[in-house]
Every structure is written in C-alpha cells, then in structure tokens.
Amino acid sequence: MDSIRVIVCGDEGVGKSSLIASLVKEKYVPNIQHVIPELIIPRDFSNSSHSPNSTIVVDTSSSDTYTLQYEVRQADVIWLVYSDHYTYERISLYWIPTFRSLGVNLPIVLCNNKVDIDKSIKEETVINEEFIPLLREFKEIEACIRCSAKENCNVIQAFYLCQRAVTYPIAPLYDYKDSNLKTLAVAALKRIFYLCDKDQDEFLNDKEFLELQEKCFHKTMDINELHLIKSTLNTSIPGSAGQNGITEEGFLALNKLYVEIGRHETIWGILRAYHYTDSLSVDDKCLHPKMEVGQNSSVELSPKGYQFLVDLFLLFDKDNDGGLNEQELTKLFYPTPGIPRSWKECNFPKSVVCNEQGDITLQGWLAQWSMCTFLDYKITLEYLGYFGYSDRVESSGRRNGEEPTTTALHVTKQRKSRKRYGKTYRSTVGDRTVFNCFIIGARGCGKTSLLISFLGRQYSSAYSPTIQPRLVVNNVELKGGKQCYLIIQELGELEGAILENKTKLESCDVICFAYDSSDPESFQYLIDLRSKYPELDHIPAVYVALKADLDRQQQRADLQPEPYTRSLYLGPPMHISSGWSSSLGELLGQLVQAAADPKTATPGLKPEPESELMMTPFALGCGALGFMTLISLWYLRGTISRK
Missing domain, CATH: 1.10.238.10 (EF-hand)
Structure with a gap:
C-alpha cells in the first residue's frame, strides 16, 4: 500500500489540531494555528508489509463545509474527535449522518480527547456509557480510544488505530450488532x-x-x-x-x-x-497467475501437477476403494466454487473412466484434469489455487515456502507449419502427451457407441441422438509403453459452427471421419462434408468404418471408401466394432500416431519417395564411408610417393 489518507474531524475546540501537533512533535504544543496544513508521515517503525509507505494527515475546520466534504471524499479513514458531553451527542446527531449523506463508506476511529481535564471519570464508565452504545449503533465505527493531546496520552495509539482501520479493517470480519x-x-x-x-x-x-x-x-x-x-x-x-x-x-x-x-x-x-x-x-493473482503460452503451443500437466492430483485423490478416497464417490468429491471440492461448470457441461464423471459403482477412478481423475488443462488451462490454475497447491507442494527453497501454481503445468513447444510439394502440413511436436480428436460422421453411424467403448463401458444398442457436444478422455498406451491422453469430441448439432471456427480447428490434432459400413448412404456424408469445409484438409485424418460386425454394404457414394482414402494418400478405413476391443485399441493408437506425426496422415499430402526415405540414413552412412575411403586413398598415395 503506497499511502493512506487520514482526515481529522470534529466540532470546533475539541482539540483536533493539538492532537496532530502532539503526534508529530511527541509533546504538547501550545498556541498552534487554527488548522494545521496537510502532513505526510513516513512508514512507521514496524515496517510491516501491509503498513502504508506514508500516511497523510489532514486537519479540518467544521465551519468550512465545502473543504470538509471534499476532504472526506478523498479520505481512507476518519479520525473523529469529541471532548465533552455536547460534542459527544453531536457524533450521532450530526457527524455520522453527515458522512452517510455524502455517500462515503469509511471506517471511523472515535477519539475522546482532553481526558486530562476531569480524571475522576473512570475509563470503564466511558467505555460502557459512551463507546459501546455508539459501536452498536454505527457499524462505521471501528475503534474507540481516550486521548489527551496535552499529556501526549494515547495519541500515537489513536494514529495507529487509524492506520489499522485501513490496513486491517474490522468491518468485513465482525458484526457488532450480532456479536x-x-x-x-x-x-x-x-x-x-x-x-x-x-x-x-x-x-x-x-x-x-x-x-x-x-x-x-x-x-x-x-x-x-x-x-x-x-x-x-x-x-x-x-x-x-x-x-x-x-x-x-x-x-x-x-x-x-x-x-x-x-x-x-x-x-x-x-x-x-x-x-x-x-x-x-481469494486474490486474483493467486487464482489467475500470468503464464506465457505461445501461439500453437498447448498446455499440459507437469510431473508436479500430476503428483499433486494423485495425492489429492488418495487423500480423499477415504474408503480406499480406488474411486471417489459423490460424497468424497463434494468434500474434495469444498474449498472451491464447486465442480467446474465446463466439467458439468461434458457430463462429468461420465466423460471419464469410472468403476462399477460409477465412482471416478484415479485413471479417470487424471484424464479429466489432463483434458481440462489442454482445453482451458486457466481453469486448472484457478482450481490449483483453491486447492492450496502452493502450500501442499514442496517449495524447493522458494521464498515464503510457496510454490507457484504455474509449476504444475508444462507448455509444449510451438507447432509449426511446413510444406511438401506445395501442400502445407503441421510439423511434429515431440513433447506432446495430450491430443484432441474430433469424431465426425452422419447421424446414427455409431460415434457415441465408439465413445462409450473408449471408456470401457457396456455397449448399448439403444439409439439416442447427440444434441450438445460430448467429450470423453482416456489414456492410450502406444507401442513401447508410452502413455498419452486422447480427447475425443463428438460435435452434435454444433458441428457446423465448430468446423467454421478457426480457433476450434487449430485446437484439433486429428479428425476421425466415421461412417456406418452397414448403411449404404453413410459415406457420402463425409465426402460432402470435406467439400463444404476445405479447411479440414490441413488437419491429420483417420477414416473408420463402424458397425463392422454387421453386414457390409456397398456405399452409394461418388467414390467407394478405399479408393477415396487412397486418392488422399491415406490408409484404408479401419473396420471397427464397439464389441471388438482389439480393433478399437488399434484405432486409438492410429489416431494418436496421426496427431503426433501429422505428415503421415494429412489429406492430400504425397508421401516422400521410398528412395528418399531409405536414403536418409543409408546415404549418410555411404557418404561417411566414401569420405573415409577418399582420405585413405589420399593417405596411401602420399605414402607411395614418399617411398
């Protein structure tokens, strides 16, 4: 806090100017001017981080109404002074109604000055008969104190109460009426x-x-x-x-x-x-810290972030059944505004893997946070702040023992664009572990069933059209044991709006073009869709024939699926059934591979010639071998010449 402004108010003759002079000189100053000019007092000896760098003290005259009203509106706290029964009565009858009429909501420190005049009056009497009634009636009054400018009694304490009323306000904490x-x-x-x-x-x-x-x-x-x-x-x-x-x-x-x-x-x-x-x-800087994320970079959880969420899951899995039930989730989200709205919109926890009781598993918990971080990392940062991440994670020697929530996240390298044979495609980004897939296809082709199977749930033959976009996420194990997270989004009736949105398309890593192999009208929908949205050609694609357990039908389309995908330099459609777990695993692996290495699955991108592909390592080896041969011949020729 840079500075606070204290305005000293009260009736004429209560000793306002004497109090200010006594504060500055630390002794009584007789015969002072009627109104002391504005004073600036530097930070006090406590040097607290919440103490103001300086305090401005403004003296006033009750007869100069215009200046008084102006200064009240500029002030942070009012030092209100009275000295006898008449000026005490004026506190409730005039002064506080005047402040309220000005529309200000300032804390008031009430000061009973000139206590040296009649020392027979006991402090308890003043507290019970004067201070407490006013405290109960006027919520603006934060503190009361008895002072004497002449004896320099409690003057510094009154000034400190004025500072404290601003730096440590009582009004937000306590209701004197209700105690x-x-x-x-x-x-x-x-x-x-x-x-x-x-x-x-x-x-x-x-x-x-x-x-x-x-x-x-x-x-x-x-x-x-x-x-x-x-x-x-x-x-x-x-x-x-x-x-x-x-x-x-x-x-x-x-x-x-x-x-x-x-x-x-x-x-x-x-x-x-x-x-x-x-x-x-909660301070916005804690919930929404600054984080630099470059264009075409994505955000994922860091190892610290994953470990924190694992620890949080285990802490609240009180029955140790490997799942968080509704009561445990409610308890876990207690220090937050509740489960994020975006989670509810994607029907959490049905968006992730759950156990037989419908409770979210650790696998599903981490997958959900991975998806949340990828789609909107600011939500993850906000909730890490609410969860107390900075206190629960070891600080590695940081000041105040706090770890910034940004250390729970990792920003991936920027994805760049490249060209081959005039065709633009996305470059490979090696540090990505979360990928986003749109699944597109005609209504009823089996997209929802694929999503349900992706989460390991029971297949249902009942058809229910998808209206709102549906998101699911799960981990996918690739060859070699590497773990990735794949988000699959079914776009529902917002398909057109999403496919026209450039930002949404940029966030998509791979498109799964799905059709019903048992419906002869299904594939033409994909052909028409690609013609309508040419921007889709820049995104890696995988074609899949769903309901492969049913009789395959000849497609009534401009081109049959295999020749069509071949014309795009893509592999033939994979034939998948929701009941075939092995084929589903193969599809998921191919989707992740296409997202991770876009040049292998970008529609219309001619593959590199086999000779070039083979020459890269081979030519290097041959070049090195030839270079070594030339050196050997040169060395041998020099040796013969010398002989």
Whole structure:
C-alpha cells in the first residue's frame, strides 16, 4: 500500500489540531494555528508489509463545509474527535449522518480527547456509557480510544488505530450488532482450516497448528502458549481442543476471540497468508497467475501437477476403494466454487473412466484434469489455487515456502507449419502427451457407441441422438509403453459452427471421419462434408468404418471408401466394432500416431519417395564411408610417393 489518507474531524475546540501537533512533535504544543496544513508521515517503525509507505494527515475546520466534504471524499479513514458531553451527542446527531449523506463508506476511529481535564471519570464508565452504545449503533465505527493531546496520552495509539482501520479493517470480519463473525469471514476461515488440516481428520493437530503459525506470522509458537490457547477454547467451548487437536468450531471461536480483544490484525495475518483480499475473496493473482503460452503451443500437466492430483485423490478416497464417490468429491471440492461448470457441461464423471459403482477412478481423475488443462488451462490454475497447491507442494527453497501454481503445468513447444510439394502440413511436436480428436460422421453411424467403448463401458444398442457436444478422455498406451491422453469430441448439432471456427480447428490434432459400413448412404456424408469445409484438409485424418460386425454394404457414394482414402494418400478405413476391443485399441493408437506425426496422415499430402526415405540414413552412412575411403586413398598415395 503506497499511502493512506487520514482526515481529522470534529466540532470546533475539541482539540483536533493539538492532537496532530502532539503526534508529530511527541509533546504538547501550545498556541498552534487554527488548522494545521496537510502532513505526510513516513512508514512507521514496524515496517510491516501491509503498513502504508506514508500516511497523510489532514486537519479540518467544521465551519468550512465545502473543504470538509471534499476532504472526506478523498479520505481512507476518519479520525473523529469529541471532548465533552455536547460534542459527544453531536457524533450521532450530526457527524455520522453527515458522512452517510455524502455517500462515503469509511471506517471511523472515535477519539475522546482532553481526558486530562476531569480524571475522576473512570475509563470503564466511558467505555460502557459512551463507546459501546455508539459501536452498536454505527457499524462505521471501528475503534474507540481516550486521548489527551496535552499529556501526549494515547495519541500515537489513536494514529495507529487509524492506520489499522485501513490496513486491517474490522468491518468485513465482525458484526457488532450480532456479536459474531460475518458470513464471508466464517467461510474464508473454514476454507483455511480445511487447507491446514493436511490429513483431513477434521482436527488441527499441534503440528498443523504450528505450521499455520509459521506460515502466517513467520515465527514459531511456544508449545506452552499453544496449550494455553487450547485450554482457553475448552473453557468456552468444551471439546473444541483436545488430544486430537483443535476442531473447526474451536478455530472459529479462537478467531472471534481475536476480534473481541482487539487483535483483528491476527485474523488478517491468517487471511492474507492464504491470499484473501479486503473483500474476503481469494486474490486474483493467486487464482489467475500470468503464464506465457505461445501461439500453437498447448498446455499440459507437469510431473508436479500430476503428483499433486494423485495425492489429492488418495487423500480423499477415504474408503480406499480406488474411486471417489459423490460424497468424497463434494468434500474434495469444498474449498472451491464447486465442480467446474465446463466439467458439468461434458457430463462429468461420465466423460471419464469410472468403476462399477460409477465412482471416478484415479485413471479417470487424471484424464479429466489432463483434458481440462489442454482445453482451458486457466481453469486448472484457478482450481490449483483453491486447492492450496502452493502450500501442499514442496517449495524447493522458494521464498515464503510457496510454490507457484504455474509449476504444475508444462507448455509444449510451438507447432509449426511446413510444406511438401506445395501442400502445407503441421510439423511434429515431440513433447506432446495430450491430443484432441474430433469424431465426425452422419447421424446414427455409431460415434457415441465408439465413445462409450473408449471408456470401457457396456455397449448399448439403444439409439439416442447427440444434441450438445460430448467429450470423453482416456489414456492410450502406444507401442513401447508410452502413455498419452486422447480427447475425443463428438460435435452434435454444433458441428457446423465448430468446423467454421478457426480457433476450434487449430485446437484439433486429428479428425476421425466415421461412417456406418452397414448403411449404404453413410459415406457420402463425409465426402460432402470435406467439400463444404476445405479447411479440414490441413488437419491429420483417420477414416473408420463402424458397425463392422454387421453386414457390409456397398456405399452409394461418388467414390467407394478405399479408393477415396487412397486418392488422399491415406490408409484404408479401419473396420471397427464397439464389441471388438482389439480393433478399437488399434484405432486409438492410429489416431494418436496421426496427431503426433501429422505428415503421415494429412489429406492430400504425397508421401516422400521410398528412395528418399531409405536414403536418409543409408546415404549418410555411404557418404561417411566414401569420405573415409577418399582420405585413405589420399593417405596411401602420399605414402607411395614418399617411398
């Protein structure tokens, strides 16, 4: 925070200017001018990261209404002063209604000045009869204090309260009328409790509580002090702090106690350590950090990201059955806004592999996050922030022990375009492990059944047309054991809009052109589609004949499938049935291969001549051999000449 602006208000003669002079000179200054010019006070000795670099103190005159209203609108906090019964009554009858009429919502520090005049008045009397009624009636008043400019009593403390009212505001935390923490504060503290409860046993044990103390305040807590805190909590709420640790109820009660004894900066220390703003929302910098992603690059999970998600899955699989049921998923997503909307739109968890009970497996969990990261990495970053990734992952010596959420992701190399025989095609990108496939075909050709089989689910003969786009994702094992993730999207009735969208096509790595081999009208749909959308020719393609377990029909098309694909320099359509697992595995491998090495499956791209293909390693070997032969002959000729 660069600076805060404190405006000192009150009736004439209450001692506003004397308080400011006493603050600056640290002693009473008699015979000062009526209104002191604006003062700039540098950062205080605490040098806290949340303290302002400077504080501007503005004196005012109650008779100069125009200037007073202008300064109030510029201020961050109001230092409101009274000194006797009459000026006290004016607080509620004039001053606070005036501030409200100006439409400002500023914290007020109420100051009872000139307490040196009548020392017979007890502080308890002032607190009970003057301060508490105003605190209950006006939510703007954040703190009250008794001062004496003449004796320089509590002047610095009053100034500090003004700073604290801005840097550690009480208004978002506590409702004096109800004497309770506010709803947003409770929600934030519950989330922090959840994140600190590393073993998810619903208790903050001693180790977890001390780690919280270290993270928030960068200092350790004496174990005796911890035992005193637990004893205090048990006195007010029996059972809130036992051998297992502090319960959520006890944690909330402790923070409420901090407010009530005037230590709300302690709560803000906790909230800000977990990236909460003054409005009690998680800081946007935590949820949406900057990440450079080049054009034609994709984003995937890094090894750290995968490990974090594996650990999260295992932590919440309480029954150890290898799946997350609805209750476990609800608990896992507790510190977030809930399951991402984009997941619900793709019918999660039916978009991934689930067990027989319909619970998402670890395989499906990682696949879903891989798809989410590929399609919109910003969602993954946001949820990693909500999940507390920066605290749960080892920081490798980073400052404050926090690991940026961007380390959970990996940006792949840029995919470039190349040309062969005048035909443009995409270059190979070797560091990709997630690929995106569009499956296109006539209605009823078997696309949905293929997607269901891809997830290892039971095939159903019942036909249900796909209206909205449908996405599924699963891992595919290639020859040699390499694991990749393949996203398959059925476009539904938005097929035309998606195929006309250049950005959507750029994100597609391979197109699976599907037709029903038992329907003679099915293949012509693909021919017409390619004619309508010529941009599809730049994307690797694989043709597949579905329902191969039924009688094959001659296609009523301009060209039969085999000659047609041959004219595009592509392999013949693969014949697949949802019930043939071996053929399905072969198709998936071919889709990934086409996506990973586009030059092998780009429509219309002539293959390299076999002689060139063979010459590359062979010619190099021959060239090297010939070069060595020439050197040998030259060396031999020189030897003979010398003889």
